Amino acid sequence: MRGLCEHKSARLKVDLSAIRKNYARLSRYAVGADCAAVVKADAYGLGMDKIATALAGQVKSFFVAQPEEGCLLRKILPNKRIFVLHGFLPDGPGLMADYNLIPVLNSLEQVRGWRAFCSRKERDYPAALQFDTGMSRFGLAEEDIQNEALKGFKPILVMSHLACADHLDHPANEEQRKRFIKMSAAFPHVPRSLAASSGIFLGTDYHFDLVRPGVALYGLPPNEMDTSLHPVLELEAQILQLRKISKGAGVGYGLSYHATHSMRLATVGIGYADGVFRAFSEGGGHLWYKGIRLPIIGRVSMDSLTVDVTAVPEEQLAEGSWLSIIGPEQDIATVAAQSGTIGYEILTSLGHRFARFYHDDDDDI
Numbered sequence: 001m002r003g004l005c006e007h008k009s010a011r012l013k014v015d016l017s018a019i020r021k022n023y024a025r026l027s028r029y030a031v032g033a034d035c036a037a038v039v040k041a042d043a044y045g046l047g048m049d050k051i052a053t054a055l056a057g058q059v060k061s062f063f064v065a066q067p068e069e070g071c072l073l074r075k076i077l078p079n080k081r082i083f084v085l086h087g088f089l090p091d092g093p094g095l096m097a098d099y100n101l102i103p104v105l106n107s108l109e110q111v112r113g114w115r116a117f118c119s120r121k122e123r124d125y126p127a128a129l130q131f132d133t134g135m136s137r138f139g140l141a142e143e144d145i146q147n148e149a150l151k152g153f154k155p156i157l158v159m160s161h162l163a164c165a166d167h168l169d170h171p172a173n174e175e176q177r178k179r180f181i182k183m184s185a186a187f188p189h190v191p192r193s194l195a196a197s198s199g200i201f202l203g204t205d206y207h208f209d210l211v212r213p214g215v216a217l218y219g220l221p222p223n224e225m226d227t228s229l230h231p232v233l234e235l236e237a238q239i240l241q242l243r244k245i246s247k248g249a250g251v252g253y254g255l256s257y258h259a260t261h262s263m264r265l266a267t268v269g270i271g272y273a274d275g276v277f278r279a280f281s282e283g284g285g286h287l288w289y290k291g292i293r294l295p296i297i298g299r300v301s302m303d304s305l306t307v308d309v310t311a312v313p314e315e316q317l318a319e320g321s322w323l324s325i326i327g328p329e330q331d332i333a334t335v336a337a338q339s340g341t342i343g344y345e346i347l348t349s350l351g352h353r354f355a356r357f358y359h360d361d362d363d364d365i
């Protein structure tokens, strides 16, 4: 493989073409609506610069959470629409205008601040407006809609966010959708957006004018639907040391494991500082070598973990052999379940010590 760094014991491979294919799939699914891309939190830990660049040919609108992320993205994408989900803090409207960012205004306070800023500048800078339709996180409450502060205000987008869209038949989905239609009626002809990844798979009633997938772009199925998304990443780590232990030997911090029989162990160069949760070992986690399951033995440490490699013929493994953590044999959802969390948290916890490799089919042509 091109350009492998020999000096890092773990590597993350990200397939940019798979992200583009997932984008194409989601936009086909939401046909009729514009499909944005959510790249907050460094594109869910995978690298915002690389991913935004890879999507720039297809995507018109991007979403980030924080103003700072918006500024970084603006330098990568000079001409795209960039929405900032958190809006801005009281001293922040100037930054929005300077970087040509579109704040998502979440409170009457933000609306007032933005409108005052626009009138000082004598210019109607674009803004989006969020409604709280039931999640009680961001957005205007239903009773805010009649407020004086909104009189004559024309956002370029109204939006809301679903709390339970990962469950297809959760009654809150329909309740939020109805409330969204009702609240957005106060802003006729303004484009509307309700669905993130999971909302897209609730069907066309949820698509409105713009959908905002994040996690599905990165290959995680957002709910129980089979969405046939392409896997995007592989995470592997190298064996640093091999050893044999006899029955009764303790393994790792706290000696939480004692060998019930003699076995061969491999100490692998990845740990919880790299995003392999300590809970992963307690949840029965394992690594893989060519289709063979390698149970994690004892506790995950900060920089390493230990697996039982007794099932692999001895001559096949050496110091430096690569084992797979996320890949064809084990997806992110499995790792998440065994770590007691969700795929989103696994992705955004991926550490920064890996060698990172970005593959793009288009580069091969």
Ligand SMILES: *Cc1c(COP(=O)(O)O)cnc(C)c1O
Pocket (backbone or CB within 6 Å): 038, 040, 085, 160, 161, 195, 196, 197, 198, 212, 213, 214, 215, 216, 222
């Ligand atoms: C994070 C986020 C998204 C993207 O969510 P996914 O579940 O990753 O698709 C969309 N909209 C809002 C408001 C968000 O906070």
